[in-house]
Amino acid sequence: MEFLITMMVNLLVDMGPAIGAGIAALTGLGAGVGMGIATGKAVEATARQPEAVGKIRTMLLLGLAFAETTAIYGLLISILLIFM
Amino acid sequence: MLSLSEELQEKVFPKNVIEFGPFAVNDSVISGFIVVAALLLAALILRLTVIRRWKTTPTGGQMFLEWLVSFFDKSADEMTEKYSGLMGPYTLGAAAYICCGVLIELFGLRPAIADVCACLALALCSFLFIHTLGFVKNKYRRLLHYVNPINIITDLAVPVSMTFRLFGSILSGMVIMDLIYIVVGKIWYLGIPVVIPAVLTPIFTLFHALIQSYVFASLSLTFVSEAIETPPRKEKRRKRKADPSPVQSAQ
Numbered sequence: 606m607e608f609l610i611t612m613m614v615n616l617l618v619d620m621g622p623a624i625g626a627g628i629a630a631l632t633g634l635g636a637g638v639g640m641g642i643a644t645g646k647a648v649e650a651t652a653r654q655p656e657a658v659g660k661i662r663t664m665l666l667l668g669l670a671f672a673e674t675t676a677i678y679g680l681l682i683s684i685l686l687i688f689m
Numbered sequence: 690m691l692s693l694s695e696e697l698q699e700k701v702f703p704k705n706v707i708e709f710g711p712f713a714v715n716d717s718v719i720s721g722f723i724v725v726a727a728l729l730l731a732a733l734i735l736r737l738t739v740i741r742r743w744k745t746t747p748t749g750g751q752m753f754l755e756w757l758v759s760f761f762d763k764s765a766d767e768m769t770e771k772y773s774g775l776m777g778p779y780t781l782g783a784a785a786y787i788c789c790g791v792l793i794e795l796f797g798l799r800p801a802i803a804d805v806c807a808c809l810a811l812a813l814c815s816f817l818f819i820h821t822l823g824f825v826k827n828k829y830r831r832l833l834h835y836v837n838p839i840n841i842i843t844d845l846a847v848p849v850s851m852t853f854r855l856f857g858s859i860l861s862g863m864v865i866m867d868l869i870y871i872v873v874g875k876i877w878y879l880g881i882p883v884v885i886p887a888v889l890t891p892i893f894t895l896f897h898a899l900i901q902s903y904v905f906a907s908l909s910l911t912f913v914s915e916a917i918e919t920p921p922r923k924e925k926r927r928k929r930k931a932d933p934s935p936v937q938s939a940q
Contacts, residue, residue, distance in 0.1 A: 667907060667908070670854065670904040670908070677854060684701065684860070688702070
């Protein structure tokens with residue numbers, strides 16, 4: 606039992622940053638879902654009202670930038686975990 | 690031979706080129722200087738050659754320049770009515786710096802924006818613009834905005850989030866390109882090291898540069914327009930007491 610615990614601890618110490626980086630990369634999930642929904646809605650809006658395409662594009666890009674930010678935070682944290 | 694991650698680690702963080710005392714100049718700063726010099730030179734040359742020979746029937750280059758300037762001026766005009774003379778040039782300048790600072794990667798230098806301090810400087814510029822214009826427009830009434838203390842945190846989070854958005858997306862593009870260069874460099878097969886990066890660079894460098902500069906410009910415009918809104922509460926009450934009927938004109 607003790608052997609197992611020491612093994613687990615050693616594994617966590619060795620692999621901790623890598624595991625953390627992997628978990629941090631999961632932020633991509635939320636960002637992906639959000640960007641997908643935003644793009645889908647923009648396509649719907651454009652189909653419904655094609656003359657508003659300029660405004661829709663502007664808003665879509667802003668929204669995508671906000672959604673992308675969370676993914677970027679996750680990426681930054683995983684880069685910091687791996688390389689620092 | 691270095692392993693992949695060690696090789697990448699060398700490239701992720703900026704290297705100090707010059708060090709004297711507390712001042713350390715890394716390679717990002719140097720490419721930043723190059724970008725600024727190039728932008729100033731381009732502006733000077735354009736001013737002396739193209740703009741002097743402005744025509745009523747525009748050529749392609751003139752159309753592009755006019756579109757570029759009027760694009761930023763127009764969006765500044767829409768968002769920050771009175772202060773568009775200040776915000777239009779600022780957003781154009783910041784966007785040009787970000788765009789060229791990333792595109793310098795194509796010449797093999799480290800992008801100027803791939804350093805937290807460069808992004809922080811740009812974000813602090815926007816932060817100063819937001820709050821100076823907010824206080825200039827609304828005077829002491831702007832302080833009412835801070836009656837709710839959560840707004841202080843919201844305002845302080847703006848430059849931080851701008852910094853990390855810019856830095857993260859540029860750094861991620863750079864890391865992916867470096868990874869591709871490292872992986873592709875080991876394949877000696879028939880010019881693949883030349884072709885694949887050339888195909889992938891527009892996606893990870895060009896696209897990021899244009900999108901991020903546009904996003905930075907429009908975000909700072911949005912925040913400024915939010916800051917210079919006049920707080921409506923008192924005016925509404927007074928108007929309602931004076932004449933309750935014309936609700937439509939108040940809005």
